[in-house]
Amino acid sequence: MMKTVTAWLLLGALVSSYVVPTSELWAGERCCARCGCRDQVSKVCRFVKEEKKVTVVCWGVLEEDFCLNGPSCPGCTHCEPACKKDLDDKLESKVSSQAKAFSWTEWIAKPHASLFTKKKLMKKTVTKTVPSFRWVVEDCCEQCKSK
Numbered sequence: 001m002m003k004t005v006t007a008w009l010l011l012g013a014l015v016s017s018y019v020v021p022t023s024e025l026w027a028g029e030r031c032c033a034r035c036g037c038r039d040q041v042s043k044v045c046r047f048v049k050e051e052k053k054v055t056v057v058c059w060g061v062l063e064e065d066f067c068l069n070g071p072s073c074p075g076c077t078h079c080e081p082a083c084k085k086d087l088d089d090k091l092e093s094k095v096s097s098q099a100k101a102f103s104w105t106e107w108i109a110k111p112h113a114s115l116f117t118k119k120k121l122m123k124k125t126v127t128k129t130v131p132s133f134r135w136v137v138e139d140c141c142e143q144c145k146s147k
Helices: 002-017 090-094 142-146
Strands: 042-069 073-082 100-108 113-140
Touching: 042 142, 113 142
Parallel strands: none
Antiparallel strands: 042 113, 073 100
């Protein structure tokens, strides 16, 4: 199986690399890519310089300062009724619910805080233009080929 695949690949490479000689071309089949004439046109490889855009990913760190105070102490505890019926509100009067006690504790913070710095990982994408080249196949006459 492997020998058959290799044979087909070699045969394909030979067929694709076969160049038709100039004498076998029919008159008027192809014209020169540079001047447009149809005399003795053959395929040639031409070196083309281009510019290519390449994306580069850069990673960096953004530092951000923040304050963190010391331990706080519990202060007063507050308690209020919640979910009680309000006679002024027409919509709330249609909804029946029981009163519930809502409580929270007031915390007293220390007046001193410490400064800390956190680092955030940041991604930056930069596009650079670099010179590149490639080979192209084009039809050329003998006069343009010599230039």
